[in-house]
Amino acid sequence: MLVEKNAPLQQYNTFGIMARAMNLVRVQSPQDIPDFLAQPPLGASRQVVVLGGGSNIVITGDVEPTVFKMEIMGKRLVEETDKHYIIEVGAGEVWHEVVAWSLAQGYPGLENLALIPGTAGAAPVQNIGAYGVELQDRFDSLDAIDLSNGQHFSLQAAQCAFGYRDSVFKHAPAETMPLTMIARATGVAEPRGMGLAGRAVITHVRLRLAKDWKPELGYLDLARKQAEKGIEHPSAQDIFDWVVEIRRAKLPDPAQIGNAGSFFKNPQVSADQCEDIIAREPKIVHYPMLDGSIKLAAGWMIDACGWRGKSIGKAGVYDRQALVLVNLGDGEGSVTGGEVVTLARAIQTSVYERFGIQLEPEPVVW
Structure with a gap:
């Protein structure tokens, strides 16, 4: 330490x-x-x-x-069953390197999540997702430490209360139940009442990867890439390579242009709400979800409000993807957090006034 x-x-x-x-x-x-x-x-x-x-x-x-x-490191296979590989990674491991390592070891299933920035320990907090796959789809369990008493505990998927870019780790505690009791709880009807934000630290994450692997190609960008490459039955490595190509073409490299990736969540609305918006905005990009709701493309709405390439101070909207806010400064002349927050709020106001939708930021403000 x-x-x-x-x-x-x-x-x-x-x-x-x-x-x-x-x-x-x-x-x-x-x-x-x-x-x-x-x-x-x-x-x-x-x-x-x-x-x-x-x-x-x-x-x-x-x-x-x-x-x-x-900075807890380590990647290993901890269990192999007839149907799954279960791998464990330290919270400090770079997520993209975990994805690449898993493929190199012959454990497919994470390829759609390639090039998502951040570490493995943050992946369950945000329930990261991309191109039709979310972490919860590959999650097994995690280890964490209770900040109130330093005790170790583990959580299964149901206890993490995963949602769209959401988990129990993003919600403030509503009560003082000891985390050892939460870890033992089963069939909890409202796990978000046991919010763990600021109360626990994840140390290790375990992922369950199916041996009966099937490609996830439902997103339009991947379907286009498959047609472009002319590969009828792509491998996991093919999909990994395509996702990397797509993301690099759309998103700025933080090593070159400071950013926090996609800044806003794609909002989900009811089918009736979507029909109402389409009546006013026929070109809005939207995706039907399995639960009957509709996901709206936040980047499209921000772009439609004219924010692409615009800036407030040294905080700007990326000119190739309106969902990304970027640092237009450098070094000691870097953007301030206040400028980023001001720009984000201005975008939220514009989108709400035009579409009646309140965009929710993904990053946490310190």
């Missing part, structure tokens, strides 16, 4: 926003967390924020809570 005082955070967030952490703890093993919690200066308040790849945060100033920077 390494503890740094007044640590710069610009290199640890993909937006490249300048800020400092009063206390930054490099968590390199699960035991580092209870060891640190047992020491001052954290005290009784135990205010902690967790930093993975820094790809889903907007920092609006210096960070007073202790920052746990997750």
Whole structure:
């Protein structure tokens, strides 16, 4: 365990926003967390924020809570059944590298999730997803640590309350039930009442990958890529390569242009709501969901409101994908978190006034 005082955070967030952490703890093993919690200066308040790849945060100033920077590594096959491979990865592993490693080992199933920025430990928090696959579709279980007492516990999929870009880790605790009781609970009717935001830190994630692999090609971009390549029966590696090509063509590399990936969630509405919007906006891009709801393309709506390529201060809307906000500054002249938030709110207002839809940001604001 390494503890740094007044640590710069610009290199640890993909937006490249300048800020400092009063206390930054490099968590390199699960035991580092209870060891640190047992020491001052954290005290009784135990205010902690967790930093993975820094790809889903907007920092609006210096960070007073202790920052746990997750650096727990490791990738391994922990179990093989007749039907599945179960792999375990440390929370600090880069997600894209996990996807590439799993394919190299002969464990397909994550290829549609290639090139999503961030670390493995953040993947369940956000229930990351792309091109027809969400983490919950491949999830087995996870290990975490209770910040109130330093105890280890595990959660299965149902206990994580996965939703669209959502999980129990994004909701504030509604009660003080010990996490060991939550971990033992079964058949919970309303698991979000047991929100774990700020209350637990994920240390390891286990994924269940089917041996009877089938390609997921339902998204239009993948169907176009398949037709372009002329491959009737693509392999998992083919899909991985296509997803990487598609994402690189659409999204800026954070190493070149600071950003946090897709900034807004694609909103879901009822079929009746969608029909009403289509009556006013016939060209709106939308996708039917299995539960009967309709997913609307947030990027299309932002583009339709004229925001593509526009900026407020040094916060801009990417000129090749309106769903992405970017840092138009650099170094000490970097964008501020305040500028990003101001731009995001202006976009939300425009979309609401035109479509009656309130866009929800994906990144967490510190």
